[in-house]
Amino acid sequence: MQAYEFINNLIPPLKLTDQAKMALAWMEEIRTDLLPVVDKGKFLGFLSDEIIFDLNDPEKFLEKIPLNSYNCWVYTDQHVYDILKISAEHHSNMVAVLDREMTYLGVVTMEDAISAFADSLSIQSQGSVLVLSMNMSDYSLAEIARLTETENTKILSSFISNDPLDDSKIKLTLKLDQPELRYIKATLERFGYKILDHYQEEAGISSEEDRIGNLLRFLDI
Structure with a gap:
């Protein structure tokens, strides 16, 4: 790279x-x-x-x-x-x-x-995108991965940025390998994680336009 x-x-x-x-x-x-x-x-x-x-x-x-x-x-x-x-x-x-x-x-x-x-963020892979808000001190990718894996879901990539709703917090964007988010969201919320947004993607992404569009959604631009 x-x-x-x-x-x-x-x-x-x-x-x-x-x-x-x-x-x-x-x-x-x-x-x-x-x-x-x-x-x-x-x-x-x-x-x-x-x-x-x-x-x-x-x-x-x-x-x-x-x-x-x-x-x-x-x-x-x-x-x-x-x-x-x-x-x-x-x-x-x-x-x-x-x-x-x-x-x-x-x-x-x-x-x-x-x-x-x-490519580096697995944007082309079928799945979904989940956006969480949290204090930096509460951030543990290992713990979040453990929780998502209890729902048979793996984190393909992650991205940290400032939370636009609260300067004291970070925004964690996750690319997941499963399109269904209902149970994952419920599990994370049960453990105190605030969900800002989510995107459920469909299979068959092939064009460069779709590829870039998914990247921008992943980065929330």
Whole structure:
């Protein structure tokens, strides 16, 4: 799950000696609105079609055009989680990947990163999603797993975030391997766990749109 595994080799880097019109042509060809700019192996930032349209000078060389998100990069051995974090911080659909000598290696697109993240969280597996609220001091995944297993259900993955209803608590999102939640909910509530929400999924998820939709529901975005 390291960044180098998800480099998209179909995204070409631009050079400072390229012109804006060529950048637009490449963007149109590969259907993107963003491309990385590299000089002598060093990542300089991203060029967007919006910047080019605002300049309204297709003959202009990239060395004369200001770039965005020059800090939007990760090291090659960083986790896919870091890619998503950097992407969110810079509001960018691409993140550059550099080695430890700061040499540019390529980019990871958010579509590829989300797909990898979805795989890591068992999003495609049939089952259900359960969202709990609790104090951090009360959090014990081992205890929660024990309770769910009494109902012949296993936790495939879990995710912790802040509880939007109470800043003093955390929100625990669980992906379970069973679609039926009635008895699991009753058991957890009996032991004092507060259930915020739940999603019961259906089998046959195959499209990328459904895959990403399930990830967003899992993260409650």
